[in-house]
Amino acid sequence: MEVESLSQHTSRSFSKDLAGIHNLVLTMGGLVEEQFDRAVKAIAEADSELGLGIAESDRHVNEMEMRIDEECRRILATRAPAARDLRLIVAAMKTITDLERIGDETEKIGQLAARLATVKRPSTNFRELRNLTHHVKGMIRDALDAFARMDVQQALEVMKADEIVDEEYEAISRQSLTFMLEDPRTITREMELCWAARALERIGDHTKNICEHAIYMAHGTDIRHSSLTSVESEISLASSARQTIP
Amino acid sequence: MEVESLSQHTSRSFSKDLAGIHNLVLTMGGLVEEQFDRAVKAIAEADSELGLGIAESDRHVNEMEMRIDEECRRILATRAPAARDLRLIVAAMKTITDLERIGDETEKIGQLAARLATVKRPSTNFRELRNLTHHVKGMIRDALDAFARMDVQQALEVMKADEIVDEEYEAISRQSLTFMLEDPRTITREMELCWAARALERIGDHTKNICEHAIYMAHGTDIRHSSLTSVESEISLASSARQTIP
Numbered sequence: 049m050e051v052e053s054l055s056q057h058t059s060r061s062f063s064k065d066l067a068g069i070h071n072l073v074l075t076m077g078g079l080v081e082e083q084f085d086r087a088v089k090a091i092a093e094a095d096s097e098l099g100l101g102i103a104e105s106d107r108h109v110n111e112m113e114m115r116i117d118e119e120c121r122r123i124l125a126t127r128a129p130a131a132r133d134l135r136l137i138v139a140a141m142k143t144i145t146d147l148e149r150i151g152d153e154t155e156k157i158g159q160l161a162a163r164l165a166t167v168k169r170p171s172t173n174f175r176e177l178r179n180l181t182h183h184v185k186g187m188i189r190d191a192l193d194a195f196a197r198m199d200v201q202q203a204l205e206v207m208k209a210d211e212i213v214d215e216e217y218e219a220i221s222r223q224s225l226t227f228m229l230e231d232p233r234t235i236t237r238e239m240e241l242c243w244a245a246r247a248l249e250r251i252g253d254h255t256k257n258i259c260e261h262a263i264y265m266a267h268g269t270d271i272r273h274s275s276l277t278s279v280e281s282e283i284s285l286a287s288s289a290r291q292t293i294p
Numbered sequence: 295m296e297v298e299s300l301s302q303h304t305s306r307s308f309s310k311d312l313a314g315i316h317n318l319v320l321t322m323g324g325l326v327e328e329q330f331d332r333a334v335k336a337i338a339e340a341d342s343e344l345g346l347g348i349a350e351s352d353r354h355v356n357e358m359e360m361r362i363d364e365e366c367r368r369i370l371a372t373r374a375p376a377a378r379d380l381r382l383i384v385a386a387m388k389t390i391t392d393l394e395r396i397g398d399e400t401e402k403i404g405q406l407a408a409r410l411a412t413v414k415r416p417s418t419n420f421r422e423l424r425n426l427t428h429h430v431k432g433m434i435r436d437a438l439d440a441f442a443r444m445d446v447q448q449a450l451e452v453m454k455a456d457e458i459v460d461e462e463y464e465a466i467s468r469q470s471l472t473f474m475l476e477d478p479r480t481i482t483r484e485m486e487l488c489w490a491a492r493a494l495e496r497i498g499d500h501t502k503n504i505c506e507h508a509i510y511m512a513h514g515t516d517i518r519h520s521s522l523t524s525v526e527s528e529i530s531l532a533s534s535a536r537q538t539i540p
Contacts, residue, residue, distance in 0.1 A: 107519075110518070110519040111519075113518070113519075114516055114518060114519065117516065118516070121380065121384060124370060124375075124380055124384075125376045125377070125380050128374030129370075130371045131371070134367065134370055134371050138367060138370075138387075141384075141387070141388075142387075142391070145388070145391060225481065225482065225485065228474070228478070228481050229478060229481055229482075232474070232475060232478045232481075235471065235474050235475055235478075235481070236471065236475075239471065239488075242485075246492075270360055270363065270364070272356070272359070272360060273353075273356040273357075273359075273360065
């Protein structure tokens with residue numbers, strides 16, 4: 049009886065450890081989302097102070113990454129997790145690396161916002177960049193949601209959305225080049241714009257990675273470097289195989 | 295006696311597993327180094343075929359990443375490593391993420407080399423880029439060496455070298471902007487040059503990360519997001535504390 053209650057206790061506190069990791073990753077994701085919103089606002093409102101202030105909040109993101117990593121290592125060393133539990137820990141450790149990089153790119157966007165605040169704004173008022181940020185923002189939100197609910201289908205949707213982000217980034221780069229060639233006075237501004245677009249494109253990539261980790265966590269399949277079509281058919285095959293098991 | 299030989303056997307095969315991971319990471323590092331050398335050659339010799347061919351070898355790098363990750367997860371699930379052994383596995387999983395990203399950036403440099411092969415070369419023949427690639431190449435080699443020998447001191451030296459890479463990258467960006475402003479006909483070429491320099495700067499960052507993982511593996515200290523000065527004093531303090539233990 050004593051052994052049983054001890055094992056129940058261990059199992060309960062282990063579940064609590066795992067839920068704790070899952071929550072910490074989502075809290076870190078929330079911090080990164082907030083930081084991203086501020087960077088976007090700093091560009092839209094030409095607010096250089098807001099842009100430069102992002103470095104401060106990025107420190108919190110970095111601290112969280114180290115804290116979660118430490119907690120994951122503690123669980124690995126003391127609980128020796130296997131199967132699904134191990135997948136959660138591995139996915140968490142990989143996800144926070146991508147979140148930390150999103151934080152870094154967001155900090156760069158903040159710095160670019162500060163520089164863009166000092167230049168003459170184009171007649172479009174950076175509308176093309178606003179569309180791109182809008183898409184990336186949606187991707188981050190939906191990826192964290194897919195991670196929270198371990199929702200494979202939603203993770204796949206976010207991965208598809210990254211294709212739109214890549215296309216928009218390419219369009220902005222081409223347009224900037226055209227502007228620069230037409231009017232060399234725009235070179236400095238358009239270069240900054242290109243860097244900001246590039247940072248957004250990379251945030252899209254990291255968000256896509258988070259979806260890959262969420263799918264691995266929920267489904268046990270490592271889908272990195274696979275085409276989306278092959279991933280979808282593999283996952284649907286595996287799901288129907290599971291359903292036929294009595 | 296039977297139990298003892300079984301435990302010896304387990305411990306021997308566990309050590310083999312760990313040494314296997316260490317070697318696989320270094321093999322993957324070797325592949326990435328080769329890929330980098332080809333990208334650099336493609337720029338220097340305006341060889342577009344060589345540049346575009348890098349995508350093929352990047353597939354091998356990606357496959358290795360997935361293979362090593364799988365092997366690490368197998369060891370975590372079946373061996374429940376702790377202490378130094380766990381540090382090796384965690385450091386390996388993080389290092390291969392950075393190696394894979396170096397592979398990605400190198401693939402991009404290959405594509406840029408293919409495009410740069412078609413433009414009129416500047417009188418400098420991209421000398422400034424050659425200096426930067428030379429530094430980054432040295433960083434990759436030394437970082438892999440520090441990982442191989444678990445050499446904290448060398449890892450710290452590589453991290454210091456990244457500061458030079460950052461400075462050179464900034465200098466190239468400024469120079470490119472000047473060229474574009476002086477002669478708008480150079481805009482397309484200088485933009486490509488900037489992207490290549492940026493990719494090199496990022497490779498420097500990933501190489502620095504590898505050094506952080508090597509230090510964590512060898513020393514057990516998570517030095518991410520710390521200043522180099524504080525890291526050096528922390529490590530030297532910890533080392534002298536160890537020496538005074540009888």
